[in-house]
Amino acid sequence: MSEIHIAMFPWFAMGHIIPYIHLANDLAARGLKISFLLPKKTLLKVQHQNLYPNLITFHPLTVPDVDGLPPGTETVCNIPIVNQHLVAFAMDLMRENVRDILSATKPNLVFYDFAYWIPNITKQLGIKSASYHVVSATALAFGMVPARFVPKDRPMTEDELREIPHGYPSTTVMPRGHELLALKFLSRPFGEGMISFYERLITSIRNGDTVCIRTCREVEGKYCDYIASQYGKSVLLTGMTLPETSAKTTPLEERWDKWLGGFKAESVVFCAFGSQYVPEKDQFQELVLGFELTGLPFFIAMKPPVGCTTIEDALPDGFEERVKGRGVVHGGWVQQPEILSHPSVGCFVTHCGFGSMWEALMSDNQIVVVPNMADHLMHARLLVEELKVAVEVEKDENKWFSKESLSEAIKCVMDKDSDVGIMVKKNHSELKQVLGKPGLMSAYIDQFVHNLHELVRSP
């Protein structure tokens, strides 16, 4: 088979760029050549993850400044959700630049997700296009299908937001009540020349030559089939594309390894909410008080709350003294996969970003979910309602959760005698066995590469 050359142009968010790099590594391991288009400062942060520099080439991009965003903004990292469409706008302004790179590098195929205009360029250049999605099939099936009516010239009404797409294959894996109304921002057309996130994704899937998703049939089979039937296209799966070797190549930072090592096996509760989430100060304080209330050792890694320069500034009065020796609250990035595989860690409290969802499933930890927005809600419901491998922290209509509800959820899975704890542990361990079956994930990539060869050869 002749060599395939793929260009990749993911949404400017770390939660998208990182899984694209994992896929690039998996493909390069099978001899495929990759041209990766990335904002230039972001490139410096992730280039060490390129395991095949002979096959994966990064192309630096300059992201134009856009009114309403701090100058030099490249990704949605630290940008409030209400302004994320401006990052999409900046991405759209790069059309000509991207076309020039594709025209010069001449790949056979382009992978993209939010840049819905890529197929217009690739058709002119005689290149194939594949929309590759690193959010769940569940989220795409619920929100981003032709069966969902999305008006082009106005935001969706409450009734439209509450409507379930016809044929959607679940009655439980979905946002509830007030959460549905919070999806309104996805449907807002943002002005001259800009389209809503709903329309962006639906157009992206509809116009590409194929649709690919970072998932497995074992977890999301029926949602993949629904997407295939909605678009009349086959859906190609890459499996979960988690790097297998990270724990071996990058040992956990010594200070954390030592601290965690001071506790008995499976006793520490770890909490992290991904690369984007910035808590409000009062919710953050309630969260840490919830951990205090459990009486268990804990390790929280989270960005400083809105309006606080450091995490220490945001802690409740007397908190540090009271939890000294059994609790850490760290305001920066930690090595999540390595922490999840530390023998002392027994529970993961997660916002349920798609990356964290897979990492949680492939760990031996009990899982507690605290979803905040759009796709996180879908992943959380998938784990709790359908797979029954996790418990969810109760929230009120204003998305607020109390220290008591957080503490109860954690204790319910950490208490060795709890029926719910025993049930989710058993289900999780059975699923992990299925997903961890030797050769399963590499078979996904092999089949995926085979499908790409067919796609490239097709007329």
Ligand SMILES: O=c1ccn([C@@H]2O[C@H](COP(=O)(O)OP(=O)(O)O[C@H]3O[C@H](CO)[C@@H](O)[C@H](O)[C@H]3O)[C@@H](O)[C@H]2O)c(=O)[nH]1
């Ligand atoms: O201190 C930290 C925090 C996070 N991570 C890693 O960062 C990634 C975070 O990804 P994810 O769990 O997917 O969360 P987000 O960063 O919130 O993800 C964005 O991208 C996801 C697609 O991957 C979408 O599902 C989410 O909606 C979107 O918020 C994971 O691999 C974590 O292991 C760390 O290593 N250390």
